[in-house]
Amino acid sequence: MVNVQISPSTSSQFEPSIAVNWLNPSVMVVVAVDFRTGPAAIGLYRSIDAGATWSTTLLPTPAGFVGIESPHIDYIFPNSFIVAVHAFDSDGLSGTVVTYTSIDNASSFGPPVIVNQGYGQFVNDDQVIVTTDKAGSSPFFGNIYTGYTHDYNTQFIPGNTIFFNRSIDGGNTYSAPALLSSVNEFEEFPGMAITLNGILIVGWITQPPDISEFNTRTSQDGGTAFGIETRVTPVVVPPSPLPGYQFRCLTYPVMGGDISNAPTTRGNVYAVWQDFRQGYSDIFLSVSTNFGVDWGPPQPITNSPAGSQNFFPAITVSPSDGAVFVSYYTNRINPPNLDVFLATSRDGGNTFTNTRITTTSFSVAGLTLIGDYIGNAVVPQTDRLVTVWTDTRTGTENIWFDDNQ
DSSP states (O other): OOOEEOSOTTSOEEEEEEEEOSSOTTOEEEEEEEOTTSSOEEEEEEESSTTSSOEEEEEOOOTTOSEEEEEEEEEETTTEEEEEEEEEOTTSOOOEEEEEEESSTTSOOOOOEEEEOOBTTBEEEEEEEEEEOOOTTOTTTTOEEEEEEEEOOSSSSOSEEEEEEEESSTTSOOOOOEEOSOTTSOBOOOEEEEOGGGOEEEEEEBOTTSOOEEEEEEESSTTSOOOOOEEEEEOOOOOSSOTTOOSOOOOOOEEEEOOSOOTTTTTOEEEEEEEOTTSSOEEEEEEESSTTSSOOOOEEOSOOOTTOOEEEEEEEEOTTTOOEEEEEEEOSSSTTSBEEEEEEESSTTSOOEEEEOOSSOBOOTTOSOOOSOOEEEEETTTTEEEEEEEEOTTSSOEEEEEOOO
């Protein structure tokens, strides 16, 4: 493996997300929070040679806002990419979900489009995800789905809830927001998975002091309507910060669906999260073989030593053969320093092998924020995973890349 730094060393960057053009996998695009010009902005890092070299630029901050953060990116057939972000104003009371769309392989992006405007005490907060329907069997092929936390911030309606919007016209317009979770609960950002026939599953983890559990709701009609809540499993939410660290460590779900033609795993849905039920943070997985109706028992997947801390999982399921890839941070090699590892399953989540991605451990001593997630994506033609993460080996928080060959 060869770890490659893809963001500039002149400033701090974190919270990377990556997408690959499935038809032209030489094109890879990464987004991350980037402070090179002062306030939080979104760095855009683009490779047209399969990750060998990278160009860098910044997405423009929408008019009326002072910064943008929490970016996620996904690919849309044939040559488009969409980026969802949280835009915020100077007093923090107008957190708004915004998307940017490129139709030319991320050479350029159109103007920002508001998905859901925040205002006053109702803030569409910084936990935003975006995914697109790429299932060839789907009648909703090309739909864009955004999920995010809606923070009420009032004494009358406490808590964070999960909201959802969809676009059926390539990100030009969005539907009215749909509330998916209870206003009486507190959740961090959601996970989303798309499986066969465009079935969409959205999940979230309720946070303390409520009883913590992983719940999902499913849409059979391209995000127009959702069924009742289904419980995946109770969750023991790890403390934030984790023992021995100073940075916050949010607990949230990541999800993936198998849209491949693999005979034994086709249609599977995977739910992944970090859990403290063993007295330390480990990565757990639960599998649904009936499109989110029922979920199997949760299983740890890292094979890390007892007492190690494993967190911030990112999942990708190969559309070619159904392989399950979960990357995550861990201190299993040289605690308290961190590494990035990859858990891989080629039997529908029954067993996993774990390999090291980082070529050196890195220190996070004294850091109060390392971002809230990392990212990965698959190159379908070669079933190769590419991974991006925040790394401090140069002395600054920068974005690093590896193609896991």
